[in-house]
Amino acid sequence: MNLNPTPKPTFGNIDIQEEVERLIDRDGFYVILIRPIMQMRCLCWNEQTKEARSDCQTCFGTGYLLKFERHKCRDFRTTDNFIAKSLQQFATGTLLEPAQYFYLKKQSNISSNMFIVIAEWDGLNPIKESMEAFEVNIVDKHRGKGGKLEYYRVGAKSRPDITNRLQRAPIKNLQVIDK
Numbered sequence: 001m002n003l004n005p006t007p008k009p010t011f012g013n014i015d016i017q018e019e020v021e022r023l024i025d026r027d028g029f030y031v032i033l034i035r036p037i038m039q040m041r042c043l044c045w046n047e048q049t050k051e052a053r054s055d056c057q058t059c060f061g062t063g064y065l066l067k068f069e070r071h072k073c074r075d076f077r078t079t080d081n082f083i084a085k086s087l088q089q090f091a092t093g094t095l096l097e098p099a100q101y102f103y104l105k106k107q108s109n110i111s112s113n114m115f116i117v118i119a120e121w122d123g124l125n126p127i128k129e130s131m132e133a134f135e136v137n138i139v140d141k142h143r144g145k146g147g148k149l150e151y152y153r154v155g156a157k158s159r160p161d162i163t164n165r166l167q168r169a170p171i172k173n174l175q176v177i178d179k
């Protein structure tokens with residue numbers, strides 16, 4: 001993936017990580033992150049062909065067992081000045097037709113083999129009928145002074161097939177990262 005390095009905007013003495021997390025906490029919404037557990041191959045994995053079954057209901061074709069986590073994030077379409085400024089620098093030349101953009105906290109540790117599921121919630125339970133799945137295909141790690149990771153901004157494309165499978169699959173052991 002070729003992301004152009006973006007010039008670092010300066011915001012005086014503002015702690016960028018703190019500021020982004022405050023905005024996510026204030027205006028964000030809850031999503032499910034589906035994380036492949038890279039140490040745990042799915043039973044459908046074919047060692048000969050090095051392929052997973054694309055229609056596998058356990059691993060969603062990733063070839064790994066999956067972990068479900070609840071995080072809070074913010075989407076990109078915002079008029080917020082601070083966010084808007086850094087957005088303009090977000091890969092104008094990027095490709096891959098992401099359908100949706102998100103800001104996520106550093107603790108999300110998100111990568112491009114993951115899925116983000118937007119959902120409405122009944123307390124800590126996601127409402128199945130409201131779910132919409134996206135595959136993360138652009139990950140921009142925003143770094144501050146000394147290369148310290150501050151937050152992520154990611155692009156993701158719609159995956160209606162995963163959305164469909166989620167209707168049939170139980171969300172097991174949802175780990176609540178953001179309350």
Ligand SMILES: [Zn+2]
Nearest residue numbers: 042044056059
């Ligand atoms: Zn599988």
